[in-house]
Amino acid sequence: MPKTKKKYVCQECGAVSHRWQGQCGDCGAWNSLVEEVGETVFSAKHDLSTGGRTIALSKLDADVTPPPRLTTGIAELDRVLGGGLVPGSAILLGGDPGIGKSTLLLQASAHMARQGRDIVYISGEEAADQVRLRGQRLGLGDAPIRLAAATSVRDILATLQERENTAMVVIDSIQTMHSDRIEGAPGTVSQVRASAHELIRYAKESGTAIILVGHVTKDGSIAGPRVLEHMVDTVASFEGERSHQYRILRAIKNRFGATDEIGVFAMEGAGLTEVANPSSLFLSERDANVPGAVVFPALEGTRPVLVEIQALTVKLASGATPRRAVVGWDSGRLAMILAVLEARCGLNFATSEVYLNIGGGYRISDPAADIAVAAALISALADRPVPDASIFFGEIALSGEVRPVAHGNIRLREAAKLGFDRAIAPAQKDVPNGISVQNVVTLANLVDHILTSN
Structure with missing residues (x-):
């Protein structure tokens, strides 16, 4: 008789343990291990080298045509997707509750439905009337979207297989889906993995693009097993x-496109x-004559976005412990800039x-922001504004060199394009008309430039 092996799966990270314990050894979450039915263990070993079928092998240099695209009617969404939806692709969209995931997908579905495409919207969290009221x-309200409220993956697939030429299916959300082939409540690791696998397989076989809405955890990562992000073709985060x-x-x-691309809504x-012009949004009503305020040209994918970096320094009485607070940037990198x-x-x-x-609440991970942060700190400490109509960018090494x-x-x-006429940065090639570059080689050059500027 084969025996069933017990296993305990972490509901936060998907780690598997063969015994229950209070804390997950991988992610550190408490009381997150849930017992699930494991695989059947056989005493005899199986030889996988025989009994299979031959697969066809092709050459890497074989001719291939780019995948066709289905435009959603929302240019910012198409930009992030790489030019539109690829038929048969699977997309995972995550974001905080109430951020606008369902609104964005409902608007995209309406645009595509009005173009004559067959769009199906499955809601596992709201009734069909609630989705209909939001659309109105x-x-x-006049968009011919096909709505349904369901959580059974078997019922959803049976319905979709009766329809032909469906262009896009929206599943809102994957954590509410339930497969009767797997034990466990909806939202568990095994249910999310199995439900997503069945839906993605349908997308690949039918050529229908499918969008899965995903919940996020308290730290902002998509809830469920990490393998879910590996299964889909595109992972997008709505922030x-x-x-x-x-x-x-x-x-x-x-x-099917570039990563780190952004769309702004x-x-x-x-x-x-x-x-269309996010730089004007993040620089609106900006006062250029305030010490500690510096403009940095961030780069998100292929899109440049000008944002303002603000710094403030406050003198403390002797003996007090100084505080360092950061919003929108890496606190460890700030400590490095201060040390240099x-x-x-x-x-x-x-x-x-x-x-x-x-x-504006923007978040930056671009290392080119080092010079802009340093300039804001120097300006705040000296209580001198930086030169007007200037931008700053460049990376700082621990030696003080600007790279x-x-x-x-x-x-x-x-x-x-936005009216800035001076850039304080490392030496540049092919400088466009209308702007000059003041080369800084070391961080000391930047300090001299700010302290001696008018």
Whole structure:
């Protein structure tokens, strides 16, 4: 008789353990291990080298045509997807609750349905009437979208297989789906993995693009097993703060396009609207004569976005412990910049509290922001504004050397288009008209430039 082997699966990260324990050994979550039915263990070994069928092998240099694209009618969404939806592709869209995932997909579904395409919207969290009321509130009530409220993957697949030429299917959300072939409640690791596998297999066999909406954990990562992100073709994250108007759709993985591409939206009464020029959004109502305020040309995929970096230093009484607070940037990198400024330039931040903020709630991971952050800190410490109509970018080494960064000409063109006429950065080639570059070789050059500028 074969015996069944017990296993315990972490509901946070998907790690498997063969005995229960209070804390997951991989992610550290408490009380997250749930017993699931394991595989059947046989005493005899099986030989996999026989009994299979031969597979066809092809050459790498064989002719292949680019996959066709289905435009969604929303240019910012098409940009993130690499030009539109690829038939048969699977897309995972994650984001915080209430950020606008369902609104974005409902608007995209309406645009495509009005173009004559067959669009199916399956909601596992809301009734069909609730989705219909939202569509009417957004002015999409006349769109011929096929709606349903269901959570059974078997029922959903049976319904979809009766339809032909379906262009796109939206599943909102994958954590609510349930497969009767797997034991466990909806949302568990095994249910999410099995449900996604069946839906993705349908997409590949039928040529229908499928979009899976995913919940996120408290730290912002997509809930469920990590293998879910490996199964799909594209992973996109919808980001933003509820207190801010804008939303950013960011591509994390894309088998059919560039990664790190972004689309910018603004949440308004009529739903999400596209922001064609995000730089103007993040620099609106900016006062250029404030110490500690510096403009940095960030690069997201192929799109340059000008954002404001704000710094503030506050003198402390002797003996107090200075505080370092960062919003929108890496706190470890701020500590490195402060250390280089003290060691290589002789500036003293040990007796000051330091606060750093990226304007508009934007988040930056570009290392080219080093020079802009350093300039904001120097300006705040000296209480001197940086030169007007200037941008700053470049990477700082621990030696105090300023190193070049990629795509400097793209950053310069965007700055010149918005009226900036000076860039403080490493030496650049192919400088566009309308903007000049002041070369800085070391961090000491940057300090001299800010302290001696008018």
